Amino acid sequence: MPRALITGITGQDGLYLSELLLREGYEVYGLIRGQNNPKADLVAREVPGVQLLTGDLTDLSSLLRALRVAQPDEVYNLGAVSFVAYSWEQAALTTEVTATGVLNILEAIRLHSGDDPSRIRFYQASSSEMFGKVQDVPQRESTLLWPRSPYGVAKVYGHYMTINYRESYGMHASSGILFNHESPRRGPEFVTRKVSMGVAAIKLGLRDKLTMGNLDARRDWGFAGDYVEAMWRMLQQPTASDFVVATGETHSVRELLECAFRVAGIDDWEQHIDQDKSFFRPAEVDLLIGDASRARTVLGWKPSVDFEGLVTMMVEADLRRLHDAQR
Known part of the structure; x- marks a missing residue:
């Protein structure tokens, strides 16, 4: 039975991804922040098969503890301060969680993996907000990043740090550059x-x-339930890479x-x-409008909604x- 650890488990993506992984026969662990987190009941109600662990992307030691307990084959980093408008009001907090948090989870995986840094496959939730002041229409994996919010800047840091750990340590680390994806579970x-x-x-x-x-x-708005399938498909590839995930309509x-x-x-x-x-x-x-042709060709993914x-x-x-x- 494969094992997965998901940060940001309480968000819409975490819930949909948990459902998918449970259907695929995974043992699923979710990381939640704080004692008596009120959203723990939401996860227990929506995806009762998930086992919850406490931890924080800003606390490296808690991430190492979560990895020791979960012993995951795959880690999906969906945790972030994700509301763009809020990032101007709390730019430092957004940076600490959404940017430095990626470094922390990557470093925790590297330390936990020992001599085989590629044995845990890692997914980073990158964002179309990284394109910001767009330099290409549509936007694709090679488009210059020009973020226009503290959130976008933080996501660019996490995106490039994921690439750096892949290239520096041989980690199986992929980023999904997801365009806006929504659902009835959206905040x-x-x-x-x-x-x-x-x-x-x-x-x-x-x-x-x-x-x-x-x-x-x-x-470019799509359905979150479709987009989590693209996340999972990225980690089933023999080689890690980065993919735009979008509908191609604006x-x-x-x-x-x-x-x-x-x-x-x-x-x-x-x-x-x-x-x-x-x-x-x-x-x-x-x-914002994405070109997901590479995801269609390599991953065999396309939106259904x-x-x-x-x-x-x-x-x-x-x-x-x-x-x-x-x-």
Whole structure:
């Protein structure tokens, strides 16, 4: 039975990846921060087969302890301070967790592996936010990185540190440059979930307005359940490498709103939207669209859920949730 350790187990990616690995017959361990972490109950409810360990990406000794207990064949580093807007408010914390945390887990794996640094396969969750002020359209593995947020800068550090450990120590360390991936499990602070929750509440008469920022920003949105399969496929390859994971389509926030309101059966959606300049980023990323042709060719991966299917899934899930809460 293969064994896997996942950091960031409580996020949407950690939950979907756990489900996939359990289906594949893995023994799965998840790393959670702090004593009595309130999200431990979420993991126990959603993926009861996962064994939880306490640890912190900022604490090398706790990572070494987790590796000794889990004895993993594969490590998936999904842990991060992942909300981009928050990274301007907490740039130092974002750097400590999202950047230095990658170094810590890589070093822990190197030390734990002894004479065979490639025996534990490592996945780093890189991000399309690394492209920032995009230099190519679409963006691919060779595109120059030009991050436009503290989060993006931290992800670039982790990305290059993963490459450095692969090249310096022969580690089987791969990065997935994942474009925006969403689901009903997405946190409410992210724009897709903010929209699906807000539209559901408007449909059920619980509110009248939804306050948004930049409606013209464009993103390549896919389904998180599809993207975790690409993570797993990377670690099944004989040679480690880096891959863009994306749908190859771009849509604006305005299109996201149109689609979400359409799913809810609301045509005159613009009367329900207010804009607030405080929600605009200090340095905007205007256009993200990924070229995942290498992932298709090498990994045999392709997305199964399109943009409209994703938005429909999220709005309908929040409609059911709010409807059940009213009963």
